[in-house]
Amino acid sequence: MAADLDFTPPEIPEPTFMENILHYGLFLGAIFQLICVLAIILPTPKSHKTDTEGFELKGSEVVKKNKAAAASTSKKPKKETKKKR
Template identity: 60%
Template sequence: MAGELDLSPPEVPEPTFFESVLRYGLFLGAIFQLVCILAIILPTSKSYEQEETSEPAEAKSSEPSKKPKASAQQIRQKVKKESKKKR
């Protein structure tokens, strides 16, 4: 009975070209995903942080300003008046 056992490794077919491309493509995709995740987690360049700290604290307030809306409305009114004058 001991002489009848086949202890040789099983025969594994050689991977095809498509399987090789697929395997390396998956490795590259995984590396790309890790790089993207690290880019989100790790801090960005220090020049961006310096710009934030150089701004005054008043400019960083979370209250929305109504002045840009008013200026946009004034610009629209001026354009309308100019178009009426041209008629």
């Protein structure tokens, strides 16, 4: 009865080229996601405060100008109608 049992491992086919690409692509994607999550969680030192402050001011001025321009272009002049007598 013990002679009937076969304890050899099953044959696993060799992975194809596309399976290898998928396998390594998934690993690269996971590493990229970990790097992105760590970039969000870990703070970065800000050594150039004057450069970023000047940029923020310029950026807010541009946003205000864009909002004002968008508001003026969205207003259409009212159509004047003549009263019929």
